[in-house]
Amino acid sequence: MADQRDVARALLTRHTYAEEAGISLADRPAPLYQLLVLVTLLSTRIRAQVAVAAARELFAAGFRTPAAMEAASWQQRVDALGRGHYRRYDERTATMLGTGARRCLDRWHGDLRRLRRQAGGDQEQLRRLLIEFPGIGPTGADIFLREAQTVWPELRPYADRRTVAGAKRLGLPATPDRLAGLVDEVEFGRLASALVRVALGEESAGQIKSSVGTG
Numbered sequence: 001m002a003d004q005r006d007v008a009r010a011l012l013t014r015h016t017y018a019e020e021a022g023i024s025l026a027d028r029p030a031p032l033y034q035l036l037v038l039v040t041l042l043s044t045r046i047r048a049q050v051a052v053a054a055a056r057e058l059f060a061a062g063f064r065t066p067a068a069m070e071a072a073s074w075q076q077r078v079d080a081l082g083r084g085h086y087r088r089y090d091e092r093t094a095t096m097l098g099t100g101a102r103r104c105l106d107r108w109h110g111d112l113r114r115l116r117r118q119a120g121g122d123q124e125q126l127r128r129l130l131i132e133f134p135g136i137g138p139t140g141a142d143i144f145l146r147e148a149q150t151v152w153p154e155l156r157p158y159a160d161r162r163t164v165a166g167a168k169r170l171g172l173p174a175t176p177d178r179l180a181g182l183v184d185e186v187e188f189g190r191l192a193s194a195l196v197r198v199a200l201g202e203e204s205a206g207q208i209k210s211s212v213g214t215g
Helices: 002-011 029-042 048-060 066-071 074-083 090-108 112-119 123-131 138-148 161-169 176-180 185-199 205-211
Strands: none
Touching: 002 185, 002 205, 029 048, 029 066, 029 090, 029 112, 029 138, 048 074, 066 090, 074 090, 090 112, 112 123, 123 138, 138 161, 138 185, 161 185, 176 185
8 A cells, every 4th residue: 555655646746637738727717617628629539738738729819718719710719729739620629619618608607617506516417517518528528527626526536437547557446435545635636637647658657656666
């Protein structure tokens, strides 16, 4: 168990995907919407780092709220995605971002905390409501909930299949409750995000274990 805790602590030094995209995640409308944008980008078959770069470009262009995203022209959204090298799906994604922004405004008045309240702490209901956004399927809902658990404590410990896959590669517990026992509760979202990097091959399981002397 001591070795597993060492591995978990090493993983806590990694940034979450939201942090890499420049999102200061908090239980407020703008950062929660920015997370939704990032999740939309991550939901296509494209490398995570490209999706993160594209999100940063969208936010740098000022498209940080659903009102700003919808007010932007389709071409402005395409151009921002292109600057992030998000080229294969840029036109389709630009359309989805506009449609998703309008849905966020119409259904949730631009505030995803309303979505949270409607779900009433039910994870499956949250997933269903998230999947109603264009471009977000079950995997995208998993990404949103995995990252959002940092600021929505009722979700903890949320470990999707990629989190579990990363844990298995490192010889860590494969169930959310046992995995959560390795870190403080508030740190679990960061741990889950780091384990996804291992599952996707962005981080070497062997190098991580070697760095903490677990071989």
